[in-house]
Amino acid sequence: xxxxxxxxxxxxxxxxxxxxxxxxxxxxxxxxxxxxxxxxxxxxxxxxxxxxxxxxxxxxxxxxxxxxxxxxxxxxxxxxxxxxxxxxxxxxxxxxxxxxxxxxxxxxxxxxxx
Amino acid sequence: xxxxxxxxxxxxxxxxxxxxxxxxxxxxxxxxxxxxxxxxxxxxxxxxxxxxxxxxxxxxxxxxxxxxxxxxxxxxxxxxxxxxxxxxxxxxxxxxxxxxxxxxxxxxxxx
Numbered sequence: 001x002x003x004x005x006x007x008x009x010x011x012x013x014x015x016x017x018x019x020x021x022x023x024x025x026x027x028x029x030x031x032x033x034x035x036x037x038x039x040x041x042x043x044x045x046x047x048x049x050x051x052x053x054x055x056x057x058x059x060x061x062x063x064x065x066x067x068x069x070x071x072x073x074x075x076x077x078x079x080x081x082x083x084x085x086x087x088x089x090x091x092x093x094x095x096x097x098x099x100x101x102x103x104x105x106x107x108x109x110x111x112x113x114x
Numbered sequence: 115x116x117x118x119x120x121x122x123x124x125x126x127x128x129x130x131x132x133x134x135x136x137x138x139x140x141x142x143x144x145x146x147x148x149x150x151x152x153x154x155x156x157x158x159x160x161x162x163x164x165x166x167x168x169x170x171x172x173x174x175x176x177x178x179x180x181x182x183x184x185x186x187x188x189x190x191x192x193x194x195x196x197x198x199x200x201x202x203x204x205x206x207x208x209x210x211x212x213x214x215x216x217x218x219x220x221x222x223x224x225x
Contacts (some may be wrong), residue, residue, distance in 0.1 A: 032211045044117075044156070044201060044215040051211055059212075090155055094211060100144050100163050103203065103213060105155040 002027035004106035006091050012112045019064075019078040022110050023091030026072070032101065033074040035066055038088040050074060082105040086113045115140070117204050117216040125222045134187040134219045136202030145185040146213065147176055147202040149196075156201060159187075164189050194225045 003026045013019060025031050035047040035094035046059045056066050063082060067075045074091055089109045094101040117138045122131055136145060144163050148156035160169050162178035162185055169176055173190040189196055202216040 023158045035214075036215075044203075046213065046215075049212060057212070097161075099203075100161055101211065102158060102161055103146060105148075105157055108155045 002031075002093070002095065004091060004093055004104065006089075006106040006109050008109060009107065010110045010112075012114060013081050014085055014114055016080045018065055019076070019081050019085070019111070021076040021089055021091075021111075023074040023076075024072055025093050026082075028072070028093070028095060030071060031095060033068065034092040034094070034103070035076050036076065036090040036092060038090065040087070042109075044090070048076070081113045083113050086111055115206070116214055117142075117202055119200075119216040119219045121219060122217070123220040123222075125224065127224050128194060129191050130223075132189045132192060134164060134189070134200050134221070136185045136187075136204070136216050138183050138204060140206065142184045142185075142204045142206060143182075143208045143210075144152060144205045145176075145178055146205075147185075147187050148201045148203060149198045150201065151198045189221070192221075194223050196211060197221060197223045 005024050032051050034049045037047055038044050048056055048058055050056050050068045053068055053071055064078050076110045091106040092103050094103040117136050119121040120135045126132055146161045147159040150156040165180045165182045167178045168219055176187045178185045200219045
């Protein structure tokens with residue numbers, strides 16, 4: 001069966017510091033991968049998605065970037081964090097399930113920028 | 115283009131029913147429903163593709179109207195475990211692989 005891992009689970013970082021969040025998927029090949037951010041008490045904001053190695057689509061211009069160095073690895077980065085970057089970061093993957101692509105989320109990383 | 119969900123919040127007693135709506139200004143390719151417990155990741159519930167489709171498992175079901183601009187999630191005989199925030203995730207066009215999530219509905223079931 002497929003599983004998705006994210007680490008770290010929680011992170012506290014000072015303003016201006018760099019960021020690297022990693023997501024890996026097991027049990028499938030060539031998944032579509034996604035990064036979402038959820039501010040406290042708010043909805044899910046799509047940040048990036050990727051349909052293959054090296055292919056990244058950015059939805060929200062900001063100080064974040066994403067990379068997909070391997071088929072089942074998706075990385076979210078920032079060179080300098082802002083206070084507004086605080087939130088719950090969710091990696092997700094989608095798989096074709098007979099009729100359409102179904103999307104599943106990883107456990108998330110809770111980031112607090114201080 | 116963000117779908118609008120209604121109501122924003124609802125409080126129920128165990129055993130009561132609820133309906134959550136997800137409305138778009140444009141026709142959708144698909145609608146996905148998720149439930150998120152506090153502090154946890156959203157959990158996939160179901161996906162609807164066809165206009166007029168109804169789908170469900172146990173006491174949670176959903177429909178997609180003929181024009182494919184509105185989907186409704188039906189929670190029947192609610193249980194305490196149904197508490198959480200419900201999101202619809204929408205795909206505008208087949209093959210975009212891009213999902214836009216609705217505004218969310220907070221549901222609380224009381225004993």
